[in-house]
Amino acid sequence: MYKTIQIAFLALTLVLVSGCKIDTQPETNVLRISFVSAKHDHWDWAAATKMIFKYNNIYYSQNDIIDYHEYRYGYGDVSIDKISWLLWNLGSIDSLLTGTLSFHEIRSNIDSGNPILLHYGNSYDGRYMLLHGYDDNGYVYLHDPYYGTRIVYYNDLFYRELRGLGYYWVSSLIILG
Numbered sequence: 779m780y781k782t783i784q785i786a787f788l789a790l791t792l793v794l795v796s797g798c799k800i801d802t803q804p805e806t807n808v809l810r811i812s813f814v815s816a817k818h819d820h821w822d823w824a825a826a827t828k829m830i831f832k833y834n835n836i837y838y839s840q841n842d843i844i845d846y847h848e849y850r851y852g853y854g855d856v857s858i859d860k861i862s863w864l865l866w867n868l869g870s871i872d873s874l875l876t877g878t879l880s881f882h883e884i885r886s887n888i889d890s891g892n893p894i895l896l897h898y899g900n901s902y903d904g905r906y907m908l909l910h911g912y913d914d915n916g917y918v919y920l921h922d923p924y925y926g927t928r929i930v931y932y933n934d935l936f937y938r939e940l941r942g943l944g945y946y947w948v949s950s951l952i953i954l955g
Contacts, residue, residue: 807885808911808919809833809893814840816923823856823906825923826895827864830908830953833893836869843868856904858897858949865953874952881932885912891955896920898938898945905940 811833816825817840824840824847831838838846846868851860858875865871879887879894887894894909911919912932920928924941936947 807888807913809888809891811893811908811910811921813921813927814923815926816840822923823861823904826906826908826921827861829921830865830871830893830895831869833953834869834871836871838868858895858904858906858951861895861906862951872954874954876950876952878936878947879950881912881916881918884909884918884932887952888912893953895951895953896935896947897949897951898940898947900948904948905938905945907938 811829814825814828814832816822821840821844824843827843828838828840831843843864847856847860847864850864850867862873862875865873873895884894888909888911896907896909898905898907907923908921909918910921916932917929918932918935920930922928922940938945938947
C-alpha cells in the first residue's frame with residue numbers, strides 16, 4: 779500500500795513539474811560561456827575563475843589557479859578581492875567589485891558582454907557562481923560549479939542554499955570586457 783502511494787505521489791509530482799516551462803531568449807541575452815565544474819570541495823571560485831579566463835581566451839587549469847593563489851596569497855581564505863587581483867595578474871582582465879546588483883544593472887552588464895561573479899557568504903566561508911545571462915521574464919542564468927547551469931528568478935538570487943547551507947548574496951565582481 780505504501781509503495782503504491784509513493785509511486786502515485788512521484789507520478790503526480792512528475793506531471794506537475796513537467797508542465798512548468800520558462801520561456802527564454804538565449805540568443806540575445808546569454809553570454810556563451812562554457813561551464814566548468816569544481817574539481818574539489820571549496821574550488822567553486824577556481825572553477826568560476828577558469829570560466830572567466832576561458833571566456834577571454836586565456837587557458838589555465840583549476841590547479842594552476844589554485845597554485846597561483848597559494849603562491850601569491852598563501853593558504854588562507856579566498857576573497858572576491860583576491861580573485862579580482864588574480865584575474866588581473868594572470869590575464870590582464872579588469873573587473874569592478876561592487877555589492878548586489880539590480881536586475882537593470884545585470885541586464886546592462888550582460889548586454890555589454892560582461893559576466894558577473896556572484897559571491898555568497900562572508901570572507902571566511904563564501905561560495906561563488908557566475909551569472910552569464912537573463913531573460914525578459916526576470917530570470918537569470920547561473921553557472922554553479924557544483925550543480926551546473928541554473929535558471930532562477932532574480933529575486934531568488936539574494937538567498938541561495940548551496941551545498942546544504944544557506945548563504946546571502948553579498949558582493950559581485952563585474953568582469954569588464
